[in-house]
Amino acid sequence: MFTEFLIKAGLALFILGNALNFAGLLTWVERKQSAVMQDRIGANRARIEFGSKWLSPVNWILGPLNALGIFHALADAIKMFAKEDFMPRGADRFLHTLAPAISVVFALAAFAVVPFGDVWHVGGRLVNLQVSGLNAGILFVFAMMSLGVYGVILAGFSSNNNYALLGGMRAASQMLSYEITMGLAVMGVVLCAGTLDLQGIVRSQSALWGFATQPLAFLLFMTAALAETKRVPFDLPEGESEIIGYFVEYSGMKFGMFFLTDLVETVLVACLVTTFFFGGWQVPYLLPDGFHFPWGAAVALPHTAVIVLGVTAFFLKVICFNWLFMAIRWTLPRFRYDQLMDLGWKILFPASLVNTIVTSVIVVMKG
Amino acid sequence: MATKIIKRKELGFWDRTYLPAVGLGLWITSRHFFRNMAVHALHLFGFAKNLRGAETYQYPEEQRPLSKRTRTRHRLTKREDGSPRCVACMMCETVCPARCINIVAKENPDPNIEKMPASFDLDLGMCVYCGYCVEVCPEDAIRMDTRILDIAAYSREGMKLDMQKLLNP
Ligand code: SF4
Ligand code: SF4
Numbered sequence: 001m002f003t004e005f006l007i008k009a010g011l012a013l014f015i016l017g018n019a020l021n022f023a024g025l026l027t028w029v030e031r032k033q034s035a036v037m038q039d040r041i042g043a044n045r046a047r048i049e050f051g052s053k054w055l056s057p058v059n060w061i062l063g064p065l066n067a068l069g070i071f072h073a074l075a076d077a078i079k080m081f082a083k084e085d086f087m088p089r090g091a092d093r094f095l096h097t098l099a100p101a102i103s104v105v106f107a108l109a110a111f112a113v114v115p116f117g118d119v120w121h122v123g124g125r126l127v128n129l130q131v132s133g134l135n136a137g138i139l140f141v142f143a144m145m146s147l148g149v150y151g152v153i154l155a156g157f158s159s160n161n162n163y164a165l166l167g168g169m170r171a172a173s174q175m176l177s178y179e180i181t182m183g184l185a186v187m188g189v190v191l192c193a194g195t196l197d198l199q200g201i202v203r204s205q206s207a208l209w210g211f212a213t214q215p216l217a218f219l220l221f222m223t224a225a226l227a228e229t230k231r232v233p234f235d236l237p238e239g240e241s242e243i244i245g246y247f248v249e250y251s252g253m254k255f256g257m258f259f260l261t262d263l264v265e266t267v268l269v270a271c272l273v274t275t276f277f278f279g280g281w282q283v284p285y286l287l288p289d290g291f292h293f294p295w296g297a298a299v300a301l302p303h304t305a306v307i308v309l310g311v312t313a314f315f316l317k318v319i320c321f322n323w324l325f326m327a328i329r330w331t332l333p334r335f336r337y338d339q340l341m342d343l344g345w346k347i348l349f350p351a352s353l354v355n356t357i358v359t360s361v362i363v364v365m366k367g
Numbered sequence: 368m369a370t371k372i373i374k375r376k377e378l379g380f381w382d383r384t385y386l387p388a389v390g391l392g393l394w395i396t397s398r399h400f401f402r403n404m405a406v407h408a409l410h411l412f413g414f415a416k417n418l419r420g421a422e423t424y425q426y427p428e429e430q431r432p433l434s435k436r437t438r439t440r441h442r443l444t445k446r447e448d449g450s451p452r453c454v455a456c457m458m459c460e461t462v463c464p465a466r467c468i469n470i471v472a473k474e475n476p477d478p479n480i481e482k483m484p485a486s487f488d489l490d491l492g493m494c495v496y497c498g499y500c501v502e503v504c505p506e507d508a509i510r511m512d513t514r515i516l517d518i519a520a521y522s523r524e525g526m527k528l529d530m531q532k533l534l535n536p
Binding site for chain 2: 328
Protein backbone atom coordinates (compact mmCIF):
# COMPACT_ATOMS: atom_id res chain seq x y z
CA MET A 1 0.00 0.00 0.00
CA PHE A 2 2.67 2.43 1.06
CA THR A 3 4.98 1.41 -1.81
CA GLU A 4 2.06 1.88 -4.17
CA PHE A 5 1.68 5.40 -2.86
CA LEU A 6 5.42 6.07 -3.22
CA ILE A 7 5.39 4.84 -6.83
CA LYS A 8 2.44 7.06 -7.68
CA ALA A 9 4.11 10.03 -6.01
CA GLY A 10 7.27 9.35 -8.00
CA LEU A 11 5.35 9.19 -11.27
CA ALA A 12 3.48 12.37 -10.41
CA LEU A 13 6.73 14.15 -9.59
CA PHE A 14 8.25 12.95 -12.85
CA ILE A 15 5.44 14.16 -15.09
CA LEU A 16 4.96 17.37 -13.10
CA GLY A 17 8.65 18.17 -13.21
CA ASN A 18 8.74 17.47 -16.91
CA ALA A 19 5.69 19.60 -17.60
CA LEU A 20 7.04 22.55 -15.64
CA ASN A 21 10.51 22.19 -17.13
CA PHE A 22 9.07 22.07 -20.62
CA ALA A 23 6.96 25.14 -19.90
CA GLY A 24 9.92 27.02 -18.46
CA LEU A 25 12.13 26.09 -21.39
CA LEU A 26 9.36 27.11 -23.76
CA THR A 27 9.89 30.75 -22.76
CA TRP A 28 13.43 30.35 -24.03
CA VAL A 29 12.35 28.35 -27.08
CA GLU A 30 9.78 30.99 -27.89
CA ARG A 31 12.37 33.76 -27.88
CA LYS A 32 14.98 31.83 -29.81
CA GLN A 33 12.73 30.14 -32.31
CA SER A 34 10.96 33.35 -33.22
CA ALA A 35 14.36 34.99 -33.58
CA VAL A 36 15.74 32.34 -35.90
CA MET A 37 12.56 32.38 -37.94
CA GLN A 38 12.90 36.13 -38.37
CA ASP A 39 16.65 36.10 -39.19
CA ARG A 40 17.53 37.48 -35.77
CA ILE A 41 19.69 36.16 -32.93
CA GLY A 42 17.39 36.61 -29.98
CA ALA A 43 17.89 37.34 -26.31
CA ASN A 44 21.40 36.34 -25.21
CA ARG A 45 22.47 38.95 -22.64
CA ALA A 46 21.35 37.27 -19.38
CA ARG A 47 24.46 35.48 -18.20
CA ILE A 48 25.85 33.87 -15.07
CA GLU A 49 29.57 34.26 -14.44
CA PHE A 50 31.69 33.87 -11.36
CA GLY A 51 34.48 36.30 -10.62
CA SER A 52 36.65 33.95 -8.58
CA LYS A 53 39.52 32.13 -10.31
CA TRP A 54 38.69 28.90 -8.52
CA LEU A 55 35.34 28.72 -10.21
CA SER A 56 36.66 29.04 -13.76
CA PRO A 57 35.72 25.42 -14.65
CA VAL A 58 32.14 26.29 -13.73
CA ASN A 59 32.39 29.36 -15.93
CA TRP A 60 33.66 27.15 -18.73
CA ILE A 61 30.54 24.99 -18.44
CA LEU A 62 28.26 28.00 -18.19
CA GLY A 63 29.82 29.65 -21.25
CA PRO A 64 27.78 27.93 -23.99
CA LEU A 65 24.61 28.22 -21.91
CA ASN A 66 25.27 31.92 -21.53
CA ALA A 67 25.79 32.28 -25.26
CA LEU A 68 22.50 30.50 -25.92
CA GLY A 69 20.66 32.82 -23.54
CA ILE A 70 19.11 30.00 -21.51
CA PHE A 71 19.30 32.03 -18.30
CA HIS A 72 16.72 34.50 -19.58
CA ALA A 73 14.08 32.12 -18.21
CA LEU A 74 15.74 32.38 -14.81
CA ALA A 75 16.05 36.15 -15.07
CA ASP A 76 12.35 36.31 -15.94
CA ALA A 77 11.42 34.32 -12.85
CA ILE A 78 13.56 36.54 -10.61
CA LYS A 79 12.04 39.64 -12.17
CA MET A 80 8.51 38.32 -11.62
CA PHE A 81 9.14 37.54 -7.97
CA ALA A 82 10.82 40.88 -7.31
CA LYS A 83 8.04 42.96 -8.83
CA GLU A 84 5.34 44.74 -6.87
CA ASP A 85 2.21 42.69 -6.38
CA PHE A 86 -0.41 45.22 -7.37
CA MET A 87 -4.04 44.96 -6.28
CA PRO A 88 -6.37 47.40 -8.05
CA ARG A 89 -8.80 49.46 -5.97
CA GLY A 90 -12.25 47.89 -5.79
CA ALA A 91 -10.99 44.47 -6.79
CA ASP A 92 -12.20 41.37 -5.05
CA ARG A 93 -9.08 40.53 -3.06
CA PHE A 94 -9.87 36.87 -2.57
CA LEU A 95 -10.90 36.01 -6.12
CA HIS A 96 -8.17 38.20 -7.59
CA THR A 97 -5.57 36.12 -5.76
CA LEU A 98 -7.33 32.83 -6.40
CA ALA A 99 -7.76 33.19 -10.18
CA PRO A 100 -4.16 32.61 -11.32
CA ALA A 101 -3.81 29.65 -8.97
CA ILE A 102 -6.98 28.08 -10.33
CA SER A 103 -5.89 28.38 -13.91
CA VAL A 104 -2.41 26.94 -13.36
CA VAL A 105 -3.48 24.13 -11.02
CA PHE A 106 -6.10 22.72 -13.37
CA ALA A 107 -3.78 22.92 -16.34
CA LEU A 108 -1.23 20.88 -14.39
CA ALA A 109 -3.82 18.44 -13.02
CA ALA A 110 -4.74 17.35 -16.53
CA PHE A 111 -1.30 15.77 -16.87
CA ALA A 112 -2.36 13.10 -14.37
CA VAL A 113 -3.97 10.89 -17.00
CA VAL A 114 -1.42 11.35 -19.79
CA PRO A 115 0.32 8.00 -20.35
CA PHE A 116 4.00 8.55 -21.07
CA GLY A 117 5.03 4.90 -21.22
CA ASP A 118 3.87 1.31 -21.33
CA VAL A 119 3.40 -0.93 -18.27
CA TRP A 120 6.82 -1.50 -16.76
CA HIS A 121 7.68 -4.80 -15.04
CA VAL A 122 10.11 -3.87 -12.32
CA GLY A 123 10.97 -5.73 -9.13
CA GLY A 124 8.06 -8.15 -9.54
CA ARG A 125 5.60 -5.30 -9.88
CA LEU A 126 3.61 -3.83 -12.74
CA VAL A 127 4.06 -0.09 -12.92
CA ASN A 128 1.70 1.64 -15.30
CA LEU A 129 3.61 4.71 -16.53
CA GLN A 130 0.65 6.99 -16.10
CA VAL A 131 -0.09 8.79 -12.85
CA SER A 132 -3.70 7.77 -12.73
CA GLY A 133 -5.16 5.03 -14.92
CA LEU A 134 -8.69 6.40 -14.91
CA ASN A 135 -10.96 4.41 -17.18
CA ALA A 136 -12.64 7.67 -18.20
CA GLY A 137 -9.41 9.58 -18.71
CA ILE A 138 -10.70 11.68 -21.60
CA LEU A 139 -13.54 13.03 -19.49
CA PHE A 140 -11.03 13.99 -16.81
CA VAL A 141 -8.86 15.87 -19.33
CA PHE A 142 -11.83 17.80 -20.67
CA ALA A 143 -13.09 18.56 -17.19
CA MET A 144 -9.72 19.99 -16.19
CA MET A 145 -9.37 22.04 -19.37
CA SER A 146 -12.86 23.48 -18.89
CA LEU A 147 -12.13 24.34 -15.28
CA GLY A 148 -9.04 26.20 -16.44
CA VAL A 149 -11.37 28.67 -18.17
CA TYR A 150 -12.84 29.39 -14.77
CA GLY A 151 -9.61 30.99 -13.59
CA VAL A 152 -9.50 33.24 -16.63
CA ILE A 153 -13.08 34.38 -16.22
CA LEU A 154 -12.59 34.98 -12.50
CA ALA A 155 -9.54 37.09 -13.28
CA GLY A 156 -11.63 39.18 -15.65
CA PHE A 157 -14.49 39.63 -13.22
CA SER A 158 -12.54 40.27 -10.05
CA SER A 159 -10.20 42.93 -11.42
CA ASN A 160 -12.77 45.74 -11.47
CA ASN A 161 -11.52 46.83 -14.87
CA ASN A 162 -13.53 47.04 -18.08
CA TYR A 163 -10.76 45.73 -20.27
CA ALA A 164 -10.14 42.76 -18.01
CA LEU A 165 -13.87 42.02 -18.05
CA LEU A 166 -13.88 42.19 -21.85
CA GLY A 167 -10.97 39.79 -21.98
CA GLY A 168 -12.71 37.41 -19.58
CA MET A 169 -15.91 37.46 -21.65
CA ARG A 170 -13.97 36.78 -24.83
CA ALA A 171 -12.15 33.92 -23.15
CA ALA A 172 -15.45 32.44 -21.97
CA SER A 173 -17.13 32.53 -25.37
CA GLN A 174 -14.06 31.39 -27.26
CA MET A 175 -13.37 28.45 -25.02
CA LEU A 176 -16.97 27.31 -24.88
CA SER A 177 -17.18 27.35 -28.67
CA TYR A 178 -13.98 25.44 -29.20
CA GLU A 179 -14.43 22.92 -26.40
CA ILE A 180 -17.41 21.44 -28.21
CA THR A 181 -15.36 20.89 -31.36
CA MET A 182 -12.54 19.45 -29.32
CA GLY A 183 -14.78 16.94 -27.58
CA LEU A 184 -16.48 15.90 -30.80
CA ALA A 185 -13.19 15.54 -32.66
CA VAL A 186 -11.85 13.21 -29.99
CA MET A 187 -15.05 11.16 -30.21
CA GLY A 188 -13.77 9.83 -33.55
CA VAL A 189 -10.65 8.52 -31.85
CA VAL A 190 -12.68 7.07 -29.00
CA LEU A 191 -14.97 5.28 -31.46
CA CYS A 192 -11.98 3.78 -33.24
CA ALA A 193 -10.28 2.70 -30.02
CA GLY A 194 -13.44 1.66 -28.23
CA THR A 195 -12.27 3.00 -24.87
CA LEU A 196 -12.12 6.26 -22.91
CA ASP A 197 -8.89 5.27 -21.20
CA LEU A 198 -5.88 7.13 -22.61
CA GLN A 199 -3.56 4.16 -22.12
CA GLY A 200 -6.06 2.05 -24.06
CA ILE A 201 -6.23 4.61 -26.84
CA VAL A 202 -2.45 4.55 -27.17
CA ARG A 203 -2.44 0.73 -27.25
CA SER A 204 -5.07 0.67 -29.98
CA GLN A 205 -2.70 2.66 -32.23
CA SER A 206 0.02 0.00 -32.31
CA ALA A 207 -0.58 -0.78 -35.99
CA LEU A 208 -1.68 2.56 -37.38
CA TRP A 209 -1.36 5.90 -35.66
CA GLY A 210 -4.45 7.99 -35.12
CA PHE A 211 -3.67 10.73 -37.61
CA ALA A 212 -3.81 8.14 -40.42
CA THR A 213 -7.19 6.75 -39.40
CA GLN A 214 -8.64 10.11 -38.32
CA PRO A 215 -6.94 12.86 -40.36
CA LEU A 216 -9.84 15.29 -40.15
CA ALA A 217 -10.22 14.76 -36.41
CA PHE A 218 -6.50 15.45 -36.04
CA LEU A 219 -6.75 18.83 -37.75
CA LEU A 220 -9.92 19.75 -35.89
CA PHE A 221 -8.58 18.71 -32.52
CA MET A 222 -5.31 20.53 -33.01
CA THR A 223 -7.06 23.74 -34.05
CA ALA A 224 -9.51 23.63 -31.19
CA ALA A 225 -6.83 22.71 -28.69
CA LEU A 226 -4.65 25.60 -29.85
CA ALA A 227 -7.63 27.87 -29.31
CA GLU A 228 -7.78 26.54 -25.75
CA THR A 229 -4.23 27.66 -25.07
CA LYS A 230 -5.26 31.29 -25.78
CA ARG A 231 -2.13 32.04 -27.77
CA VAL A 232 -1.79 33.68 -31.17
CA PRO A 233 -3.67 33.18 -33.55
CA PHE A 234 -6.41 32.67 -30.96
CA ASP A 235 -5.25 35.25 -28.42
CA LEU A 236 -8.41 37.36 -28.38
CA PRO A 237 -8.79 37.05 -24.60
CA GLU A 238 -5.38 38.71 -24.32
CA GLY A 239 -5.35 40.97 -27.34
CA GLU A 240 -2.01 42.47 -26.33
CA SER A 241 -2.30 45.32 -28.80
CA GLU A 242 -5.77 46.50 -27.81
CA ILE A 243 -7.28 45.40 -24.50
CA ILE A 244 -4.33 43.60 -22.82
CA GLY A 245 -6.96 41.13 -21.70
CA TYR A 246 -8.05 39.41 -18.55
CA PHE A 247 -4.69 39.84 -16.80
CA VAL A 248 -4.39 43.57 -17.36
CA GLU A 249 -4.55 44.20 -13.59
CA TYR A 250 -2.05 41.51 -12.66
CA SER A 251 1.61 42.00 -11.94
CA GLY A 252 4.52 40.10 -10.53
CA MET A 253 4.27 36.37 -10.07
CA LYS A 254 0.48 36.36 -10.36
CA PHE A 255 0.87 37.52 -13.92
CA GLY A 256 3.68 35.03 -14.24
CA MET A 257 1.26 32.25 -13.34
CA PHE A 258 -1.09 33.19 -16.16
CA PHE A 259 1.89 33.33 -18.48
CA LEU A 260 3.00 29.92 -17.25
CA THR A 261 -0.52 28.53 -17.69
CA ASP A 262 -0.45 29.34 -21.39
CA LEU A 263 2.83 27.50 -21.79
CA VAL A 264 1.77 24.56 -19.61
CA GLU A 265 -1.37 24.28 -21.72
CA THR A 266 0.77 24.30 -24.86
CA VAL A 267 2.72 21.36 -23.44
CA LEU A 268 -0.52 19.68 -22.42
CA VAL A 269 -1.99 20.07 -25.88
CA ALA A 270 1.20 18.66 -27.38
CA CYS A 271 0.90 15.67 -25.01
CA LEU A 272 -2.75 15.14 -25.91
CA VAL A 273 -2.20 15.38 -29.66
CA THR A 274 0.63 12.89 -29.28
CA THR A 275 -1.54 10.56 -27.24
CA PHE A 276 -4.62 10.70 -29.42
CA PHE A 277 -3.14 10.94 -32.89
CA PHE A 278 0.57 10.11 -32.86
CA GLY A 279 0.62 6.88 -30.94
CA GLY A 280 1.77 8.19 -27.56
CA TRP A 281 4.75 6.09 -26.51
CA GLN A 282 4.55 3.79 -29.55
CA VAL A 283 7.73 3.55 -31.60
CA PRO A 284 7.32 2.41 -35.22
CA TYR A 285 8.00 -1.34 -35.59
CA LEU A 286 8.75 -1.71 -31.86
CA LEU A 287 6.87 -4.58 -30.27
CA PRO A 288 7.22 -5.52 -26.57
CA ASP A 289 10.13 -7.87 -27.37
CA GLY A 290 12.08 -5.68 -29.82
CA PHE A 291 12.02 -4.29 -33.33
CA HIS A 292 10.29 -6.25 -36.08
CA PHE A 293 10.82 -4.58 -39.42
CA PRO A 294 8.46 -5.37 -42.30
CA TRP A 295 11.40 -6.54 -44.46
CA GLY A 296 12.02 -9.36 -42.03
CA ALA A 297 14.84 -8.03 -39.88
CA ALA A 298 14.33 -8.27 -36.13
CA VAL A 299 16.28 -6.86 -33.18
CA ALA A 300 15.52 -8.32 -29.78
CA LEU A 301 15.60 -5.81 -26.90
CA PRO A 302 15.29 -6.28 -23.12
CA HIS A 303 12.05 -5.14 -21.55
CA THR A 304 13.50 -2.07 -19.78
CA ALA A 305 15.12 -0.82 -22.99
CA VAL A 306 11.77 -1.04 -24.77
CA ILE A 307 10.11 0.96 -22.00
CA VAL A 308 12.85 3.60 -22.02
CA LEU A 309 12.61 3.87 -25.81
CA GLY A 310 8.87 4.36 -25.49
CA VAL A 311 9.19 7.14 -22.92
CA THR A 312 11.86 8.83 -25.04
CA ALA A 313 9.68 8.56 -28.12
CA PHE A 314 6.79 10.13 -26.25
CA PHE A 315 8.83 13.13 -25.16
CA LEU A 316 10.42 13.51 -28.60
CA LYS A 317 6.97 13.66 -30.15
CA VAL A 318 5.91 16.21 -27.56
CA ILE A 319 8.98 18.31 -28.40
CA CYS A 320 8.17 18.16 -32.11
CA PHE A 321 4.63 19.32 -31.47
CA ASN A 322 5.86 22.12 -29.25
CA TRP A 323 8.08 23.21 -32.12
CA LEU A 324 5.11 23.14 -34.48
CA PHE A 325 2.91 25.13 -32.09
CA MET A 326 5.63 27.74 -31.66
CA ALA A 327 6.00 27.95 -35.44
CA ILE A 328 2.24 28.46 -35.76
CA ARG A 329 2.26 31.08 -33.03
CA TRP A 330 4.98 33.08 -34.79
CA THR A 331 3.58 32.67 -38.30
CA LEU A 332 -0.10 33.50 -38.14
CA PRO A 333 -1.76 36.82 -37.37
CA ARG A 334 -4.66 36.99 -34.95
CA PHE A 335 -8.21 36.17 -36.03
CA ARG A 336 -10.83 38.86 -35.98
CA TYR A 337 -13.59 38.10 -33.50
CA ASP A 338 -16.24 37.35 -36.11
CA GLN A 339 -13.79 35.17 -38.05
CA LEU A 340 -13.06 33.28 -34.85
CA MET A 341 -16.72 32.58 -34.20
CA ASP A 342 -17.37 31.74 -37.86
CA LEU A 343 -14.49 29.31 -37.88
CA GLY A 344 -15.60 27.71 -34.63
CA TRP A 345 -19.32 27.38 -35.30
CA LYS A 346 -19.65 27.25 -39.07
CA ILE A 347 -16.62 25.19 -40.08
CA LEU A 348 -15.07 23.28 -37.21
CA PHE A 349 -18.27 22.27 -35.41
CA PRO A 350 -20.12 20.86 -38.47
CA ALA A 351 -16.93 19.20 -39.69
CA SER A 352 -16.44 17.47 -36.36
CA LEU A 353 -20.07 16.34 -36.36
CA VAL A 354 -19.69 14.88 -39.84
CA ASN A 355 -16.48 13.21 -38.78
CA THR A 356 -18.16 11.60 -35.77
CA ILE A 357 -21.12 10.36 -37.80
CA VAL A 358 -18.99 8.97 -40.63
CA THR A 359 -16.65 7.29 -38.17
CA SER A 360 -19.48 5.68 -36.23
CA VAL A 361 -21.07 4.38 -39.42
CA ILE A 362 -17.76 2.88 -40.53
CA VAL A 363 -17.10 1.40 -37.10
CA VAL A 364 -20.55 -0.20 -36.98
CA MET A 365 -20.24 -1.57 -40.53
CA LYS A 366 -16.82 -3.07 -39.77
CA GLY A 367 -17.78 -4.32 -36.34
CA MET B 368 -15.20 61.85 -62.64
CA ALA B 369 -15.26 58.31 -63.78
CA THR B 370 -15.62 55.79 -61.03
CA LYS B 371 -14.10 52.40 -61.30
CA ILE B 372 -15.80 49.79 -59.21
CA ILE B 373 -13.45 47.05 -58.17
CA LYS B 374 -15.25 43.88 -57.25
CA ARG B 375 -13.97 42.14 -54.20
CA LYS B 376 -12.79 38.67 -54.91
CA GLU B 377 -15.12 36.14 -53.34
CA LEU B 378 -13.32 33.74 -51.04
CA GLY B 379 -13.41 30.18 -52.28
CA PHE B 380 -13.94 27.11 -50.17
CA TRP B 381 -10.25 26.51 -49.49
CA ASP B 382 -9.67 30.18 -48.65
CA ARG B 383 -12.34 29.94 -46.03
CA THR B 384 -10.80 26.90 -44.37
CA TYR B 385 -7.57 28.95 -44.04
CA LEU B 386 -5.58 25.76 -44.62
CA PRO B 387 -3.61 26.63 -47.80
CA ALA B 388 -2.67 30.05 -46.42
CA VAL B 389 -1.61 28.56 -43.09
CA GLY B 390 0.44 25.94 -44.89
CA LEU B 391 2.12 28.54 -47.07
CA GLY B 392 2.92 30.74 -44.08
CA LEU B 393 4.36 27.82 -42.14
CA TRP B 394 6.40 26.81 -45.18
CA ILE B 395 7.95 30.28 -45.44
CA THR B 396 8.76 30.66 -41.75
CA SER B 397 10.11 27.13 -41.35
CA ARG B 398 12.25 27.56 -44.45
CA HIS B 399 13.87 30.54 -42.76
CA PHE B 400 14.15 28.59 -39.51
CA PHE B 401 15.87 25.54 -40.98
CA ARG B 402 18.13 27.55 -43.26
CA ASN B 403 19.30 29.74 -40.40
CA MET B 404 19.73 26.78 -38.06
CA ALA B 405 21.84 25.02 -40.69
CA VAL B 406 23.99 28.10 -41.13
CA HIS B 407 24.42 28.48 -37.35
CA ALA B 408 25.42 24.82 -37.12
CA LEU B 409 27.97 25.21 -39.93
CA HIS B 410 29.40 28.33 -38.22
CA LEU B 411 29.88 26.28 -35.06
CA PHE B 412 32.28 24.02 -36.96
CA GLY B 413 33.92 26.93 -38.75
CA PHE B 414 32.30 26.49 -42.17
CA ALA B 415 30.32 28.83 -44.41
CA LYS B 416 31.60 31.99 -42.77
CA ASN B 417 30.47 34.01 -45.78
CA LEU B 418 26.80 33.19 -45.10
CA ARG B 419 24.93 35.05 -42.41
CA GLY B 420 22.58 33.14 -40.12
CA ALA B 421 21.08 36.35 -38.77
CA GLU B 422 20.92 39.95 -39.83
CA THR B 423 21.70 41.10 -36.31
CA TYR B 424 24.73 43.24 -35.45
CA GLN B 425 25.45 42.74 -31.76
CA TYR B 426 25.91 46.44 -31.36
CA PRO B 427 28.41 47.45 -28.70
CA GLU B 428 30.79 44.62 -29.64
CA GLU B 429 30.05 44.65 -33.34
CA GLN B 430 29.76 47.90 -35.27
CA ARG B 431 27.74 48.11 -38.40
CA PRO B 432 29.83 49.13 -41.41
CA LEU B 433 29.17 52.83 -42.04
CA SER B 434 28.85 54.44 -45.41
CA LYS B 435 31.73 56.79 -46.25
CA ARG B 436 29.46 59.80 -46.32
CA THR B 437 27.66 59.10 -43.03
CA ARG B 438 27.34 62.35 -41.10
CA THR B 439 28.71 61.92 -37.60
CA ARG B 440 29.78 64.22 -34.77
CA HIS B 441 31.20 67.57 -35.86
CA ARG B 442 34.77 68.75 -35.58
CA LEU B 443 36.52 72.00 -36.37
CA THR B 444 39.57 71.68 -38.58
CA LYS B 445 42.84 73.35 -37.67
CA ARG B 446 45.51 75.36 -39.46
CA GLU B 447 49.13 74.22 -39.40
CA ASP B 448 49.78 76.19 -36.21
CA GLY B 449 46.82 74.55 -34.46
CA SER B 450 44.47 77.52 -34.48
CA PRO B 451 40.96 76.92 -35.89
CA ARG B 452 40.49 77.42 -39.61
CA CYS B 453 37.14 79.02 -38.90
CA VAL B 454 36.98 82.72 -39.84
CA ALA B 455 33.77 83.35 -37.90
CA CYS B 456 31.85 84.28 -41.01
CA MET B 457 28.64 83.12 -39.30
CA MET B 458 27.49 81.26 -42.41
CA CYS B 459 26.92 78.01 -40.53
CA GLU B 460 25.17 79.76 -37.69
CA THR B 461 22.88 81.42 -40.20
CA VAL B 462 22.09 78.33 -42.24
CA CYS B 463 21.64 75.94 -39.35
CA PRO B 464 17.93 74.98 -39.35
CA ALA B 465 18.05 73.88 -35.74
CA ARG B 466 19.84 77.06 -34.62
CA CYS B 467 22.19 75.07 -32.50
CA ILE B 468 25.44 76.87 -33.43
CA ASN B 469 26.43 79.92 -31.46
CA ILE B 470 29.60 81.78 -32.46
CA VAL B 471 31.23 84.83 -30.86
CA ALA B 472 33.78 86.43 -33.16
CA LYS B 473 36.97 88.23 -32.31
CA GLU B 474 39.87 89.86 -34.11
CA ASN B 475 42.43 87.47 -35.57
CA PRO B 476 46.03 88.40 -34.63
CA ASP B 477 47.17 87.39 -38.13
CA PRO B 478 46.82 90.51 -40.31
CA ASN B 479 45.93 88.40 -43.39
CA ILE B 480 42.85 86.94 -41.73
CA GLU B 481 40.06 89.12 -40.55
CA LYS B 482 38.32 87.24 -37.73
CA MET B 483 38.34 84.05 -35.69
CA PRO B 484 35.88 82.61 -33.20
CA ALA B 485 36.28 83.58 -29.54
CA SER B 486 33.84 80.83 -28.70
CA PHE B 487 32.13 78.23 -30.89
CA ASP B 488 29.28 76.40 -29.16
CA LEU B 489 27.32 73.61 -30.76
CA ASP B 490 24.40 71.93 -29.03
CA LEU B 491 24.21 68.31 -30.19
CA GLY B 492 20.96 67.91 -28.30
CA MET B 493 19.36 70.20 -30.88
CA CYS B 494 21.38 69.33 -33.99
CA VAL B 495 19.45 67.43 -36.64
CA TYR B 496 22.59 66.22 -38.47
CA CYS B 497 21.55 67.83 -41.72
CA GLY B 498 25.11 68.70 -42.65
CA TYR B 499 24.23 72.16 -43.97
CA CYS B 500 26.91 73.73 -41.82
CA VAL B 501 29.56 71.59 -43.52
CA GLU B 502 28.22 72.38 -46.97
CA VAL B 503 28.01 76.10 -46.44
CA CYS B 504 31.40 76.68 -44.83
CA PRO B 505 33.68 78.62 -47.23
CA GLU B 506 36.85 77.64 -45.36
CA ASP B 507 36.30 73.85 -44.93
CA ALA B 508 36.52 74.66 -41.24
CA ILE B 509 33.77 72.40 -39.98
CA ARG B 510 33.39 68.74 -40.87
CA MET B 511 31.22 65.85 -39.78
CA ASP B 512 33.66 62.98 -40.24
CA THR B 513 34.68 61.97 -36.71
CA ARG B 514 32.72 58.67 -36.96
CA ILE B 515 31.54 59.21 -33.40
CA LEU B 516 27.94 58.02 -33.29
CA ASP B 517 27.24 56.91 -29.75
CA ILE B 518 26.71 60.34 -28.27
CA ALA B 519 24.90 60.25 -24.96
CA ALA B 520 24.89 62.31 -21.78
CA TYR B 521 23.04 62.42 -18.51
CA SER B 522 21.96 66.05 -18.94
CA ARG B 523 21.22 68.55 -21.66
CA GLU B 524 24.36 70.43 -20.66
CA GLY B 525 26.38 67.34 -21.43
CA MET B 526 25.30 67.46 -25.06
CA LYS B 527 26.80 70.91 -25.61
CA LEU B 528 30.19 71.11 -27.28
CA ASP B 529 32.52 74.08 -26.92
CA MET B 530 35.40 75.02 -29.16
CA GLN B 531 37.91 72.90 -27.26
CA LYS B 532 35.85 69.73 -27.70
CA LEU B 533 35.14 70.52 -31.33
CA LEU B 534 38.81 71.06 -32.14
CA ASN B 535 39.90 67.85 -30.40
CA PRO B 536 37.21 65.22 -31.02
S1 SF4 C 1 24.31 69.55 -38.96
FE1 SF4 C 1 22.58 70.88 -39.44
S2 SF4 C 1 21.58 71.13 -37.47
FE2 SF4 C 1 23.58 70.29 -37.02
S3 SF4 C 1 24.87 72.05 -36.61
FE3 SF4 C 1 25.08 71.60 -38.78
S4 SF4 C 1 23.56 72.88 -39.77
FE4 SF4 C 1 23.03 72.80 -37.62
S1 SF4 D 1 30.79 78.64 -41.88
FE1 SF4 D 1 32.84 77.82 -41.47
S2 SF4 D 1 34.13 79.58 -41.32
FE2 SF4 D 1 32.04 80.34 -41.21
S3 SF4 D 1 31.65 80.42 -39.02
FE3 SF4 D 1 30.98 78.47 -39.67
S4 SF4 D 1 32.72 77.11 -39.37
FE4 SF4 D 1 33.47 79.19 -39.27
